[in-house]
Amino acid sequence: MSETPLSPRRGDAPLTVRPELDHSLRLAWLLLVVPGAVWLLVGSVLGLIASIKFHSPEFLAAPAWLTYGRVRPAQMTAWLYGFGLPGGLAASLWMLCQLGQVRVVAGGLVAVGALVWHLGVGLGVVGILAGAATGFEWLEIPGFALPVLFVGYALVAVGALLTFFVRKQRELHPAHWFVVAAIFWFPWIFSTAALLLVFTPVRAVLQALVNWWYANNLLHVWTGLVGAGLLMYFVPKSLERPLHSRYLALVTFGGLVGFGSWAGVPTGAPLPAWIPAVSRAAGVLGVITWLAFAVNHLQTTAGQAKRSWAQTPLAFAQVGAWAFVLAGVLTTVLVLGDGALRQTWFLVAQTHVQLYGFLAMTLFGVIYHALPRILDAEFLGERWLRAHFWLATGGIACVVVALMLAGLAEHRALGNVEIAFVDVARKALPYLRLSTVGELALALGHLLLLGNLAGLLARRFQTHCCPRLVAWFQPEPAEVRS
Amino acid sequence: MNFGPGIFLSAFAALAFSWLGLVLLPQLQIGGLVPEKADQLTREPPRTNWLARQKGLTVTDEGTGDYYPAALPGLALRGREVYRANGCHYCHTMHVRQTGAAFDLVVTQTPTNITRLVQTVAGLRPGLTFGGAAQMLETLPATIVSGLTRVEADALAKSVEAAGAEVVVKLVPLGVDIARGWGLRQSVAQDYVRDYPVMLGNQRVGPDLTNIGLRRPDVHWHLRHLYHPQSEVPGSTMPPYRYLFAYRRIEFQPSPDALDWPPEFAPPAGYEVVPTEDARALAVFLASLRADASLFEAPLSPPLAAPPPAAAPATTGSPAETNSPPASAPQ
Numbered sequence: 083m084s085e086t087p088l089s090p091r092r093g094d095a096p097l098t099v100r101p102e103l104d105h106s107l108r109l110a111w112l113l114l115v116v117p118g119a120v121w122l123l124v125g126s127v128l129g130l131i132a133s134i135k136f137h138s139p140e141f142l143a144a145p146a147w148l149t150y151g152r153v154r155p156a157q158m159t160a161w162l163y164g165f166g167l168p169g170g171l172a173a174s175l176w177m178l179c180q181l182g183q184v185r186v187v188a189g190g191l192v193a194v195g196a197l198v199w200h201l202g203v204g205l206g207v208v209g210i211l212a213g214a215a216t217g218f219e220w221l222e223i224p225g226f227a228l229p230v231l232f233v234g235y236a237l238v239a240v241g242a243l244l245t246f247f248v249r250k251q252r253e254l255h256p257a258h259w260f261v262v263a264a265i266f267w268f269p270w271i272f273s274t275a276a277l278l279l280v281f282t283p284v285r286a287v288l289q290a291l292v293n294w295w296y297a298n299n300l301l302h303v304w305t306g307l308v309g310a311g312l313l314m315y316f317v318p319k320s321l322e323r324p325l326h327s328r329y330l331a332l333v334t335f336g337g338l339v340g341f342g343s344w345a346g347v348p349t350g351a352p353l354p355a356w357i358p359a360v361s362r363a364a365g366v367l368g369v370i371t372w373l374a375f376a377v378n379h380l381q382t383t384a385g386q387a388k389r390s391w392a393q394t395p396l397a398f399a400q401v402g403a404w405a406f407v408l409a410g411v412l413t414t415v416l417v418l419g420d421g422a423l424r425q426t427w428f429l430v431a432q433t434h435v436q437l438y439g440f441l442a443m444t445l446f447g448v449i450y451h452a453l454p455r456i457l458d459a460e461f462l463g464e465r466w467l468r469a470h471f472w473l474a475t476g477g478i479a480c481v482v483v484a485l486m487l488a489g490l491a492e493h494r495a496l497g498n499v500e501i502a503f504v505d506v507a508r509k510a511l512p513y514l515r516l517s518t519v520g521e522l523a524l525a526l527g528h529l530l531l532l533g534n535l536a537g538l539l540a541r542r543f544q545t546h547c548c549p550r551l552v553a554w555f556q557p558e559p560a561e562v563r564s
Numbered sequence: 565m566n567f568g569p570g571i572f573l574s575a576f577a578a579l580a581f582s583w584l585g586l587v588l589l590p591q592l593q594i595g596g597l598v599p600e601k602a603d604q605l606t607r608e609p610p611r612t613n614w615l616a617r618q619k620g621l622t623v624t625d626e627g628t629g630d631y632y633p634a635a636l637p638g639l640a641l642r643g644r645e646v647y648r649a650n651g652c653h654y655c656h657t658m659h660v661r662q663t664g665a666a667f668d669l670v671v672t673q674t675p676t677n678i679t680r681l682v683q684t685v686a687g688l689r690p691g692l693t694f695g696g697a698a699q700m701l702e703t704l705p706a707t708i709v710s711g712l713t714r715v716e717a718d719a720l721a722k723s724v725e726a727a728g729a730e731v732v733v734k735l736v737p738l739g740v741d742i743a744r745g746w747g748l749r750q751s752v753a754q755d756y757v758r759d760y761p762v763m764l765g766n767q768r769v770g771p772d773l774t775n776i777g778l779r780r781p782d783v784h785w786h787l788r789h790l791y792h793p794q795s796e797v798p799g800s801t802m803p804p805y806r807y808l809f810a811y812r813r814i815e816f817q818p819s820p821d822a823l824d825w826p827p828e829f830a831p832p833a834g835y836e837v838v839p840t841e842d843a844r845a846l847a848v849f850l851a852s853l854r855a856d857a858s859l860f861e862a863p864l865s866p867p868l869a870a871p872p873p874a875a876a877p878a879t880t881g882s883p884a885e886t887n888s889p890p891a892s893a894p895q
Contacts, residue, residue: 136769139793139803146807151651213649217761254568263575270579274587279761286597287753288590289762295586299579339575343582350661352751352764354593360585422740425657425768496768499743503771504799511801 104455106185107176110241111456113196114172115449116539119532121164121203122442126525128157133518137511147211155222156210162301162437163223163231164203167268168196169445170308171238174261176452177315178242181258182249188241195237202230218279218289220297225280232272239265256331260311263339264304271299287352298346301433302413305441306338306406310375312444313403316451318382320396321389326381330374337371345413349421365417372410379403394467398447401475405439412486422496427510428489431482438524439478446474446531453538459545462537466530473527480520488513597757599631605754605859632857633758636849643849646842648761650805656773657765660747660855662862663739667717668710672868674701675728684727688720705868710736734865745779746772747855752862755855770802777853786847787823787839795829808843812836 132153134141142148179186186192206223209215215222223231242265246258275296278284284292318325325331344364351358383390383400391397412432416424423429450467454460461467488510495506636644647653669688674681678701685708686697700706709720717733724731737749751774756762780786788795791809793802809823814836821844822836831837839847858864 135803136801139801143804144807146650149650149805149807150803151654152649154654155651215649215651217648217653217763219653219766254571259571259575262572266572266576267579270583274583278587283760284591285595286756286759287762287764288595289760290756290764291590292587295582299582335571336574339578343578344586347586348766350750352659352753352755353590354753357586357590420663421661425766427767429766492768497740499740503744504797507769507801508799 100183101455101458103179103183103185104176104452105458106189107172107179107456110175110186110189110192110196110238111172111453113193113200114168114238115453116535117196117200118165118168118172119528119535121160121200121207123525123528123532124207125157125160125164126521126528128153128160130518130521130525132157133514133521136514137518146213152211152213152215155215155219156207158220158433158437159203159210159222160207161442162220163206164200166305166437166441166445167235168199168238169449170264170305170312170441171235171242173312173445173448173452174265174308175238175242175245176448176456177257177261177312178245178249180319181251181255181315182245183251184245184249186241187244187248192238192241195234195239195241197234198230198237199234202227202234205230216280218275218293220300221275221279221293225276228272228276228280232269232276235269235272239269255315256325256328256335257311257315259331259335260307260314263335264307264311267299267304267307271296271304290351291347291353291357294346294348294351299343301436302345303338303342305436306342306371307335309402309406309441309444310334310338312448313379313399313406316444316448317379317390317396317399317403320393320399320451321383321386323382323386326378326384330378333374334371334378337368337374341365341368342371345417348424349417349419362417365413368410368417369414372407375403375410376407379407394464394471395447395451397471398443398450398474402440402444402447405435405443405478408482409436409440423489423493426489426492426496427485427513428493431485431489434478434485435482439482443474443478446470450534453535457538457542459538459542461534462541466534466537470527470530470534473523473530477520477523477527480523481517482520484513484517484520488517594753597753599633599635599757600754601630602632602857605632605857606863632859633755633855635758636852639845640849640852642841643845643847643852644759646808646846647849648763650846652773653763653765655765655767655769655802656771657768658772658774658853659751659764660741660749660772660774661739662737662742662750664737666710666736666738667712667714668707668734668736669712669717669720669724670705670707670732670734670868671701671724671729672705672732673730674704677728681724681727681729684724688724705732707734732865732868734868735863737864741772744771747775749856749858749862749864751855752859754859754861773850773853774855775853777851778856781851783844783847783851784823786850787843788825788829790843790846791823791837791839792829795825805843808840808846810838810840812838 131142131148132150135143135150135153146152175186175192202223205227209224209227210222214224216224243262246262275292278292279289279296283289314325314331341364345361345368346365347353347358347361349358349362389396390400409432412428412435416429416432450461491509491513492506495501495509671681671685678698682694682697682701685701686692686694688709692700697708700708708724709717712720714733721731721733739750741747742749755774785796787809789797789802790805792804793800811831812835814834818836819838822838825831825837856864858866
């Protein structure tokens with residue numbers, strides 16, 4: 083397919099900038115994004131504790147709620163359900179308003195949905211730390227909080243879909259495919275997993291299968307749809323160029339939904355042999371997803387390297403885009419192996435690249451770009467955004483490289499039966515110490531994020547709300563004495 | 565060009581297709597697994613077919629111990645809840661992987677005139693002398709050839725049997741997990757039939773626990789390990805679970821449940837470590853974990869004991885249970 087410009091209208095004229103589109107998202111974004119940033123900080127503190135416990139098992143060993151087996155799922159829940167999902171929904175809403183040139187529909191409903199969602203996540207994280215986790219990875223949120231999450235999501239999704247359906251610009255941008263598919267994807271996989279794992283559980287090892295299916299569809303397909311869709315809109319928009327190829331976007335989309343949805347079952351799983359075999363084949367075929375995306379992104383940003391790293395939101399998006407490609411490469415490596423590498427730290431590294439390096443960094447870029455426009459205020463300073471960028475990028479690179487090396491060292495040692503298992507576990511220790519440094523950097527970055535958001539809100543309060551408040555309290559102006 | 569509805573339809577179809585293939589079809593195939601009696605375990609499916617099972621039976625077998633998987637006692641069931649609540653599956657897997665199987669030829673009974681047998685055995689392996697073969701056959705059961713395929717093993721067995729010996733073709737599962745002693749065979753769906761939740765685990769920060777009850781059957785070992793992992797496994801990176809225990813001053817006399825410690829790890833005089841109900845439940849659960857039954861889809865050769873003077877040896881294919889009657893009794 084030949085190029086099409088970013089805007090559905092032909093030619094190079096950009097979309098008319100209409101501030102009221104952004105302003106209509108104010109309440110929804112505040113309630114989706116700000117608690118999300120708090121969850122991010124909570125998650126990274128928990129992650130830091132988890133990371134330290136590996137090389138210092140006595141660290142905070144006394145309280146039950148801080149044991150590794152509770153802190154790790156709490157961290158991942160806070161990151162994915164607390165920030166990844168609501169952040170992705172917020173960014174999708176913004177993008178739908180921009181592309182459709184329409185204000186958000188039912189903004190109040192979305193705001194209520196956001197509150198309900200975060201309540202559900204809160205119940206979930208507290209429940210996990212209290213020992214009520216379900217025992218299923220990526221769905222540890224206890225059963226009593228799952229319907230709350232579902233209702234919250236439904237309210238937000240209704241607003242998003244209505245915004246999509248009433249759009250004034252009817253032509254579809256590739257980002258539309260990704261984002262609208264994602265909005266439908268989550269309720270299906272979530273309700274299936276909640277029903278078949280928690281409420282009316284399936285028998286025996288089918289639970290593990292449904293768990294792998296859900297985890298893969300959430301962590302790889304859903305995040306891939308939202309993140310890649312946002313990148314395909316945001317990067318061309320910021321560079322004021324069109325997306326390079328609609329056809330490659332279609333290949334990315336097809337690979338993600340067609341092959342990506344089947345991947346995720348590890349080799350050697352205790353299931354009828356056709357299931358891991360088919361899943362592995364799908365995982366290998368999923369190569370086209372990240373290849374097509376890489377070519378598309380490379381061509382879209384061709385010749386604009388300096389500019390694309392100069393603006394901080396775009397720099398975040400660049401890291402996100404290349405992290406998507408790296409995540410794809412790591413997934414292919416894991417799928418092609420014999421399954422032993424998947425049971426080491428290598429898998430945790432891959433999860434970090436996918437969830438944090440790709441989704442979170444992309445969302446940071448979109449948030450830093452859109453929030454000042456939505457709130458009609460400025461951040462305290464570009465250097466604080468840059469500081470967050472360096473902490474986040476450095477931190478995630480440190481964590482990922484360290485965990486990859488730990489996984490490879492562990493894999494080599496595990497294959498050698500002469501080495502006792504205790505020594506195998508200890509081989510990963512130096513790299514785990516390095517990953518703790520990375521986790522610390524990420525936690526500091528989240529502090530900066532919250533600081534930036536607080537500064538922005540304070541600025542808005544100062545410039546918009548303060549004068550009104552001051553005017554309330556001021557007495558009537560005295561008559562000018564002549 | 566506006567792909568519009570086509571795109572969304574195909575996305576919907578993709579998700580529906582993956583749901584059909586990875587959720588519905590497997591449910592139809594193995595959704596009907598139930599705990600099975602020993603004589604059913606080695607039968608070929610469709611005992612696993614959900615549709616076939618609808619004709620029948622639900623199995624309740626409390627207390628008889630004849631079924632596989634065996635029902636866990638109440639304290640162990642509670643222990644599984646403790647395992648889940650503390651997220652043990654974030655560091656430990658509960659499935660053993662196997663990368664194939666090889667066959668060994670094992671002589672279990674030699675004839676009175678052993679010369680012809682020794683000659684045959686010496687001919688089976690290049691470089692093996694008559695004296696070497698005779699030495700090999702001195703202690704029974706003797707593994708004379710290993711690492712064969714099934715066809716090779718059967719052919720060689722015939723020739724050795726023709727020399728007058730009783731021969732068994734023994735199945736040897738291969739794989740790193742099995743070489744490390746984490747299991748006798750790979751884990752299969754039948755092993756998890758009674759489990760909820762099934763916590764297979766994705767990480768091996770700690771060793772696999774499928775058969776920990778075979779390696780460490782002592783509940784007190786587990787209790788000491790949970791309280792202070794490095795006391796039982798020096799150099800372990802496992803965190804301690806002290807909150808599952810009560811560390812307290814001894815009142816009047818020591819509690820009968822207090823843990824015994826070697827001198828270097830014992831608490832100071834006047835203090836004892838007493839496990840709570842949760843700790844005991846978890847230890848009992850761990851000591852109950854085993855997956856060593858021979859199944860059709862994951863066969864095991866029965867253990868071969870030295871033969872008594874006049875009894876017939878066991879044949880392959882019957883289920884192996886470590887508490888089954890001794891090999892000398894008729895099966």
